[in-house]
Amino acid sequence: MKDSPALAVFLTCDQVPRVLAASAGRGSTWVAAGRGEESGFVPYRPGLCLAREAGPTRHTLKALFFPRAEVLFGYEIVDGVPRLHPACSPDRPAVVFGARPCDARALVLLDPVFEEPPHVDGLWGGRRQAITLVGMGCERPGPACFCPAVGGDPLGEEGLDVLMVPVEGGYVVRPLTERGRAWTEPLELPAARPDQEAAAEATAARARERLGAPPAVDLQAALGRHFEHPLWDRLHERCLGCAACTYLCPTCHCFDVGDEDGRRWRRWDSCMFPTFTLHASGHNPRTGGKERMRQRLMHKFCYYPERRGRPACVGCGRCVEICPANLDLRSVLAQLEGVQA
Amino acid sequence: MNPYLPHLAIIEDVIPETASHDVKTFRVAFAEPEVRAGFRYEPGQFAEVSVIGAGEAPISITSSPTQEGYLEFAVKRAGVMTTAMHHARPGDYLGIRGPYGNHFPYREMEGKNVVFIAGGIGLAPLRSLVTFVLAPANRERYGAVSIIYGARSPGDLVFKWELERWGQRDDLDLEVTVDRGDAAWQGRVGFVPQVLRELAPRPDNTVTVTCGPPVMIKFVLQDLEKLGFTPDQVITTLEMRMKCGIGKCGRCNIGARYVCQDGPVFTYEQLQKMPAEY
Known part of the structure; x- marks a missing residue:
């Protein structure tokens, strides 16, 4: 799904509520929100308080694709004969806003588990196809973060459709896939200026320096x-x-x-x-x-x-x-x- | 696509196997004709069998693909689902999805002698291959076929009706033994490994296929080694707790191998390279 890099746009902090409202107007939108132990992904509502955790939210993105409890099918037994009612994965488009790169990468690691033929799990696959992932790069990795040690990056793009990089006054927003462009284009945001792109590079460099280099051990x-x-x-x-x-x-x-x-x-x-x-x-x-x-x-x-x-x-x-x-x-x-x- | 949705099947016959009826064989046929016609499996594969409302369990298919139109499962009453299954009667419905897992390497075994060694309900997965090898279309592809089968007591032997049919064939050596006899028992008394040592099959151009309780397997493997069998000549099939049967629920792995996908059939050579967590 990834193809030639699109131009980054710039989103100011005060435009975020408008962008979220616009996204929610087009399809159900889940937002990384809440504080500390309570932080996780919740359905958008006006006035929602975005997560500002250092590192990921406490609760995982995984649960939106692989719920903690999920019905595989319903059944009833009528005159001794079972009738089965299969569960369907929702196919309506949806958006997740604010996922960390590590959480998006985790989905990519789980894809082959659920989708490798011949036994394709359509409950997982249906959600993966329906959900656009708008990621938030980590400017301040948390105290327990160690993504570089396992091949990750605080500004990693893997699994994301859009990557937002926090800089002074807003975010450099880079669509990474066709699906990502379909989310950013209707927002009609201005192209990111060279100084804003440079600021995004600096954000990445700071985050990487904070995390340190991975150990060279197999x-x-x-x-x-x-x-x-x-x-x-x-x-x-x-x-x-x-x-x-x-x-x-x-x-x-x-x-x-x-x-x-x-x-x-x-x-x-x-x-x-x-x-x-x-x-x-x-x-x-x-x-x-x-x-x-x-x-x-x-x-x-x-x-x-x-x-x-x-x-x-x-x-x-x-x-x-x-x-x-x-x-x-x-x-x-x-x-x-x-x-x- | 929802791979967890079973096909409905109707129980055609229930055969009590052991004296205590703790093992029963269920003959079932898919309710929908197109499923019945399209279901293909290989000897050694298993299916996820449901009692709708009581749950699901992985059960080896004990019938052979050479027997068309139905499937058979031999089930020991052990947990919630198998207890519910034991209450089922002909005409009742089960759910079945599969077949899953790999199968016995019956093509690679062609031209060779085959020694089956089974204990207790361990005969159930092997019976699929025995029936396949003995089928008229296949028998000439294999050399001498022998079966050593044992159980704790005469009442614990399964498939007695099948053992009688096999015992009447002149292209098959069948040795049935029990750990302890009873007043009516006139056959062999002794553990399976003892019978194996006594019969001492020669390893030349021979494969063995074994399944049974862990203690039997342990001594059978030792004795086969003493008889000169190499680990690649010994084939077994493993039992493991499973839920999904399709490599997703994370339950049945032994090292990097999933019993539901890479097994349940393994050679002893493969098992030796895996952690002993089975």
């Missing part, structure tokens, strides 16, 4: 060699198994399926729960906290890269901020990287 290879390393015996000791990290992780996609109230649901699930792999026979291939934490880390940093060529982590730092036991993924990865072959 974590996938190291993990591939260390499935049985004694370090795993210690790493998990502080973990409570609460799975808060997985619920806020933009790339975690595990789900459960079950029937309730005339509907077959899928709901987010977590590999950190003991019942996740429990067979009906009572056998459990992953019996303890060590095995479960190893699975979660290996999946993100070894198994997924083996299948898809890069880690299933975007460095958003939500798991670092939410962990009640103060387990910091960055220090866990540093320990694993430090293991000698």
